[in-house]
Amino acid sequence: xxxxxxxxxxxxxxxxxxxxxxxxxxxxxxxxxxxxxxxxxxxxxxxxxxxxxxxxxxxxxxxxxxxxxxxxxxxxxxxxxxxxxxxxxxxxxxxxxxxxxxxxxxxxxxxxxxxxxxxxxxxxxxxxxxxxxxxxxxxxxxxxxxxxxxxxxxxxxxxxxxxxxxxxxxxxxxxxxxxxxxxxxxxxxxxxxxxxxxxxxxxxxxxxxxxxxxx
Amino acid sequence: xxxxxxxxxxxxxxxxxxxxxxxxxxxxxxxxxxxxxxxxxxxxxxxxxxxxxxxxxxxxxxxxxxxxxxxxxxxxxxxxxxxxxxxxxxxxxxxxxxxxxxxxxxxxxxxxxxxxxxxxxxxxxxxxxxxxxxxxxxxxxxxxxxxxxxxxxxxxxxxxxxxxxxxxxxxxxxxxxxxxxxxxxxxxxxxxxxxxxxxxxxxxxxxxxxxxxxxxxxxxxxxxxxxxxxxxxxxxxxxxxxxxxxxxxxxxxxxxxxxxxxxxxxxxxxxxxxxxxxxxxxxxxxxxxxxxxxxxxxxxxxxxxxxxxxxxxxxxxxxxxxxxxxxxxxxxxxxxxxxxxxxxxxxxxxxxxxxxxxxxxxxxxxxxxxxxxxxxxxxxxxxxxxxxxxxxxxxxxxxxxxxxxxxxxxxxxxxxxxxxxxxxxxxxxxxxxxxxxxxxxxxxxxxxxxxxxxxxxxxxxxxxxxxxxxxxxxxxxxxxxxxxxxxxxxxxxxxxxxxxxxxxxxxxxxxxxxxxxxxxxxxxxxxxxxxxxxxxxxxxxxxxxxxxxxxxxxxxxxxxxxxxxxxxxxxxxxxxxxxxxxxxxxxxxxxxxxxxxxxxxxxxxxxxxxxxxxxx
Numbered sequence: 001x002x003x004x005x006x007x008x009x010x011x012x013x014x015x016x017x018x019x020x021x022x023x024x025x026x027x028x029x030x031x032x033x034x035x036x037x038x039x040x041x042x043x044x045x046x047x048x049x050x051x052x053x054x055x056x057x058x059x060x061x062x063x064x065x066x067x068x069x070x071x072x073x074x075x076x077x078x079x080x081x082x083x084x085x086x087x088x089x090x091x092x093x094x095x096x097x098x099x100x101x102x103x104x105x106x107x108x109x110x111x112x113x114x115x116x117x118x119x120x121x122x123x124x125x126x127x128x129x130x131x132x133x134x135x136x137x138x139x140x141x142x143x144x145x146x147x148x149x150x151x152x153x154x155x156x157x158x159x160x161x162x163x164x165x166x167x168x169x170x171x172x173x174x175x176x177x178x179x180x181x182x183x184x185x186x187x188x189x190x191x192x193x194x195x196x197x198x199x200x201x202x203x204x205x206x207x208x209x210x211x212x213x214x215x
Numbered sequence: 216x217x218x219x220x221x222x223x224x225x226x227x228x229x230x231x232x233x234x235x236x237x238x239x240x241x242x243x244x245x246x247x248x249x250x251x252x253x254x255x256x257x258x259x260x261x262x263x264x265x266x267x268x269x270x271x272x273x274x275x276x277x278x279x280x281x282x283x284x285x286x287x288x289x290x291x292x293x294x295x296x297x298x299x300x301x302x303x304x305x306x307x308x309x310x311x312x313x314x315x316x317x318x319x320x321x322x323x324x325x326x327x328x329x330x331x332x333x334x335x336x337x338x339x340x341x342x343x344x345x346x347x348x349x350x351x352x353x354x355x356x357x358x359x360x361x362x363x364x365x366x367x368x369x370x371x372x373x374x375x376x377x378x379x380x381x382x383x384x385x386x387x388x389x390x391x392x393x394x395x396x397x398x399x400x401x402x403x404x405x406x407x408x409x410x411x412x413x414x415x416x417x418x419x420x421x422x423x424x425x426x427x428x429x430x431x432x433x434x435x436x437x438x439x440x441x442x443x444x445x446x447x448x449x450x451x452x453x454x455x456x457x458x459x460x461x462x463x464x465x466x467x468x469x470x471x472x473x474x475x476x477x478x479x480x481x482x483x484x485x486x487x488x489x490x491x492x493x494x495x496x497x498x499x500x501x502x503x504x505x506x507x508x509x510x511x512x513x514x515x516x517x518x519x520x521x522x523x524x525x526x527x528x529x530x531x532x533x534x535x536x537x538x539x540x541x542x543x544x545x546x547x548x549x550x551x552x553x554x555x556x557x558x559x560x561x562x563x564x565x566x567x568x569x570x571x572x573x574x575x576x577x578x579x580x581x582x583x584x585x586x587x588x589x590x591x592x593x594x595x596x597x598x599x600x601x602x603x604x605x606x607x608x609x610x611x612x613x614x615x616x617x618x619x620x621x622x623x624x625x626x627x628x629x630x631x632x633x634x635x636x637x638x639x640x641x642x643x644x645x646x647x648x649x650x651x652x653x654x655x656x657x658x659x660x661x662x663x664x665x666x667x668x669x670x671x672x673x674x675x676x677x678x679x680x681x682x683x684x685x686x687x688x689x690x691x692x693x694x695x696x697x698x699x700x701x702x703x704x705x706x707x708x709x710x711x712x713x714x715x716x717x718x719x720x721x722x723x724x725x726x727x728x729x730x731x732x733x734x735x736x737x738x739x740x741x742x743x744x745x746x747x748x749x750x751x752x753x754x755x756x757x758x759x760x761x762x763x764x765x766x767x768x769x770x771x772x773x774x775x776x777x778x779x780x781x782x783x784x785x786x787x788x789x790x791x792x793x794x795x796x797x798x799x800x801x802x803x804x805x806x807x808x809x810x811x812x813x814x815x816x817x818x819x820x821x822x823x824x825x826x827x828x829x830x831x
Contacts, residue, residue, distance in 0.1 A: 026407070027407065027412075032329045032330070032402050032407075035401070035402045035405060036398050036399070039398045039401045039432055042432065043432045043433055043435070046433050046434070046437060050440035050441075051440055054444065057466055061461045062461060063461045139452060140451075140452035140453060142461070143454060143460060145454075146447070146454050147455070150453065168823075172827070
């Protein structure tokens, strides 16, 4: 390569080393999978934005009860919210352990995260059951029933997908198919997803549940 | 000019795969090669273009004369609905996906996309979706007939039957496919550029593809949500769109058009990119205002998310919302004007040649401008109130989408097919195609401006003889036959060229960008060595600017290519089973749906597990 060409590249192109395998090729210095997750989370923002937007578009338009205030029990939901927030802590510790080349510690934290996530989903199932049988709120009862169950249901589905993902990751770590070092980024990306799902819940809990009780 | 494209001297690369590629049909089913997936997308797009065109031909025959009763009622509505659904989602979008798949990695000097198996997943999910939408003809004997916009509550079970279930199910699959493809290509274009290819050296077509991938990733979720709510209403008895439960018809319109307007830019920006690639090649000069063209495309992408309300001026959003959306819509004229003037600047006083690709690219400019100008009229709420749901609107968006998007894609076909097949298309047939299509297109759609101004509404299957619409309708129908004939000439040209076409060589047009530096068709690994990009027009400067030769490495590169895989198809098929399960949840086809949902969900989990465990 001529010196002229060298100059032209080094003026403009940051950090370029090997470009053999596809996975090594990255122009922005950010792993492909991480960039993909950020783009996907942007897309997910629009998804949950639409669902939460629909909830507020119809807020107060229900023709009959029960109304949000009649069904929410902040105490129980606070506990499940707390557990989900704690799962973000264990997730972060898992990502960190993986980066420090401690796959077994990482697996413990990942399984703990999955357990907390599953408990959250359990709380949600309990909540839905309670609303349906005790408070007589069904999907077809009112706009509130439709929007509430759909919005929180899709969030719960996302948590469930996350739990399945966490379990698959811990299996891969056990089978040594996922080794620390280069593949630690896979755990980190899972962490991004998990934190995102957490943040969506913070938005839902704050705006859907808590604001209901604001005078 | 020396025989400077002599890269054959470069060392042949050592390239290997974990598992070898299969041959024949198996290869096409398991391929993760962006070029093969591009051909699949493009072929599917052309097929559905024929089908959508046939649907249009049928309902134009119905409209040729007043008081005809050939296709009436729901048959007519079904043809109109499927014409638009097919053209937007199954013809133009996959053709764009085809160009994006085939050429984006080549243009940026990459070996494949960032996630080749995810790419195959997008294709198979698209394939499943396209079949699902049209399957309603097989299972219900009718097409969905609520218009391509599917306005709820018209699409709820109270007003629409089973075909709409196929419509939402198929569209949901297409939405997933597009969203995944969007994420994949955003990463590809940002991260897989060849060394030295800074953002401003990315070819304009690849840039426009980058913009639309963001639009795909961010605009499809709202319609996905809208479709899910519709599916829940029809299947689980939710009341989102049920007006007697307090539901508001605005909800669907907002969700649909928040997707629908960015979607319009998804359809047009790639054609603008193609034109921006073709004009410089045949004027033999750089694109005038290269950076301005890129930035205006990005700007159109951003503004595209803030204009959806102009589809709803008659829906009663209130004067403040109307005014806001009118202003944002008017702003779109600025970046679009920037592009048009830059194209004119490129053409101005140049020594042009006129192969068919160039003819289509040039005629794109005035035809698109006509559509753009009538679009600006609709930005004004008072004018829009007059024109809403008349044939004037039909004329407007066909000038944009046929005169604009489709002509741009035709230009792209004539320009790029030699790279794909290694054979040139016939120029005489090409010119016949061009002129007949251009005349036919104007004969069809120009009279619709007049029809609209004379008050003819859209989506009516016939009209009385004394309404004063007879002549224009007859002329318009005549034009459709010309367009049909032209398209058949194109297909004939395409098919015969594969056999009889002249050999194209790697660089038949003496072009500017990297895709022309490799053989036609390119090898599996695209480039024998990773090109290093030194300027905005790397290949042109390689040929004509001393000191800018693309350096050839001394030792052979080792290339690892992704292995073919069944897993993407498994995941798509499992996702399809879930959707079919939802579609038949209440046992409408005689099979209970919920077991299918469970089978599909388990299938997704297992095949994803197999996917991540598989060595690539």
